Amino acid sequence: MQAIEAYNLSKIYKGTRVPALDNISLKIDKKQIFTLLGRNGAGKTTFVRICATQLLPTSGTLKVSGYDVISQAEHIRKFISVVPQEGRPLRALTPWDHVYNWLKIRGEEKSIAKIKTEKILERFELIKVKDKPAMNLSGGMKQKILVAMATAVDADLLFLDEPTIGLDPVSRRQVWNLMQDLKKEGKTILLTTHYMDEAEILSDKIVIIDNGKIVKEGNINDLRKIIPQNIRMDISKKNLDIEQLKGYGNVVEIGTDIIRLFTFESNIGELSNLAIKNNISFNISPITLDDIFVYLVGNSIKNN
Ligand SMILES: Nc1ncnc2c1ncn2[C@@H]1O[C@H](COP(=O)(O)OP(=O)(O)O)[C@@H](O)[C@H]1O
């Protein structure tokens, strides 16, 4: 059985005409990290909130571990855990209060709740500030409190809606590592993000959504195949004859001084020689999810 099964799922918010979700059908396997990738307003939070039984769909069905989000919501709430996008910790409560009390609410024994709270606060480097009211903590620390709460409880299915928003690079990696560990423990994670690197590093499967519709789905290798040229070469414009490059692939401007050439691996040797001969600096790398994303949704316009 799948962790999530959506059939023709749509959501039109009251007072709006354009669907936030438009006939989405997808399946999420258990014990994987599944990523919904999309720009702001794509419909990611709407999908997560329906899965988490916080919002009702307008039409279609959605099942979480086989249970229907409309008729069996109470049951679903027992085995899921959520990092909500709009969530904020309570100002006067400390990191310890948040995590410890949440664990108790979710049915943990006091002694076990204490151990788990200690462990997760340690892991997110919140232990030193564990007794400080949230209002005195940085934005990143507040965000980590929410992630700590959601991941401390023993839930089979985790919904992480842009969990790394506002985090510094070290904290982001702490969250990534935790997600990878949770997966190893057999948990299923639904992640939403608009960070390409995050999606690329973590995901077993990625679904790109835009304007409430699925644009593309697959693992990172499937997605890479969307752009035929699998190499990108960033080339300094100095001394460069751009016309000559066009024979090697697609050229896009990415800055005042640099152009990016999408090309095939077989051209690398010839291009490098040419660049070196003409004293042009360049940098070669495989295409990233970022390139694919821009290729797919870069030009779409939201029509509401
Ligand atoms: N409560 C709401 N009422 C009306 N429209 C909403 C509401 N929440 C979200 N929307 C709209 O639904 C669309 C999808 O939003 P959302 O799911 O939050 O996207 P994302 O999380 O990908 O940024 C957007 O156009 C947004 O403006």
Ligand SMILES: [Mg+2]
């Ligand atoms: Mg969102």
